[in-house]
Structures are given as C-alpha cells and as structure tokens.
Amino acid sequence: SQELEQSPQSLIVQEGKNLTINCTSSKTLYGLYWYKQKYGEGLIFLMMLQKGGEEKSHEKITAKLDEKKQQSSLHITASQPSHAGIYLCGADNTGGFKTIFGAGTRLFVKA
C-alpha cells in the first residue's frame, strides 16, 4: 500500500524566514494535495498538483511536484505567524475514492 512520509515532523522558524516541507511517496503520485490544519480544526485545502513538474503558488506558498512524481515540496516565503499550523500532504490511490495522508508537519513561527 502507498505511504506518504513528510519531513520535517516539526519546524520552528523566525518570522520572515523561508522554509520548505517535503512529502515523499512510496509510489507514483496521481494527485497530490496540500492542506493546512489549525490545532483541533478541520483541514483547509491549499493546492492540488497532478502533473510531473507542476508548480502552483498561492500568496506566499508555492508547491511543486517533481518530474518523477514521487515527491512534492511546499515552500513558504517570508513566513508570518499566520502560517503556523499543521501542513498535510495527501495522495489519491490509483482507483476509487481513497486518499491517504502524511502524518503532517507542525510549523511554529516566532514573532
């Protein structure tokens, strides 16, 4: 079965610094989702990537899916306290409606 590994597990950065979170899959990715979660709340959709080499941006967050489609990275430029939370990657299996998720990366931003 497919597994998603996220790194790092947690991250503390100074406000204004850049950071990168990685999501590595044990199998080829056919649809990679990035979500953000505040503690104890639901997941908020950030971006979806489907094609190898695809890159998408929203405000100061950029996500990429590598050419071989087994890894994705999420990059935040000039981090702000509002970026703090848990970032999760999710991937669809090759059939059906199942999505598996990584364990998440906890981001703390120091003001």
Next chain:
Amino acid sequence: ETGVTQTPRHLVMGMTNKKSLKCEQHLGHNAMYWYKQSAKKPLELMFVYNFKEQTENNSVPSRFSPECPNSSHLFLHLHTLQPEDSALYLCATRAGEGNIQYFGAGTRLSVL
C-alpha cells in the same frame, strides 16, 4: 467556511453511552468520508459513502456505525467506546474521484 458542518464540536462520553456525530454538507457532493485523527498519527480513513452507498469500511470496529440517509447528511453512531477512541473525528466530502476533498471542522471526542 468550507460548506461542511459537523456537530457537536466537542463531545465527552462515558464508555457505556451512546452518541452520534453529525455531518451536513451544502456542496452537492456525491462522496462523503469519516476520518479519525489521533495525536501525531496520520489521518485514518474510516468509512466512505458514494451516492449514499457505503463503498469502504477500513476495518473499523463495530462500535462505530455509519449512516448516510441522504446525500447531504452523514452520521457516525457511537456505542460502548473505549478510551483509545478519543480523537478528532473529521467529515469530508468530494464531488468525485480526483476532486478536492472539503473537510468539516471536526468533533473532538473524549471517552472517559
């Protein structure tokens, strides 16, 4: 606001109680999901409903019983739970395969 509403937001129950979690969506989506999120563990898929039919039961204990009476509502009936069932329970919906899932805010369940 994601268009997916879960109630209650918090629930404390004893091991002998019976309670239900409710999920309501206003997005017109065909697929609805229940997930369990425990501390420092990946989201665990519990059940999937597609067009009101259950298509996935991820080896969930029978003390959890889902119900999907119509395309807008999904319930999770709970009875004789264990303390290890304490977690955040999330509902999600999606329009179809390969589409984005939209999540509710979750129900924080504590079993005493």
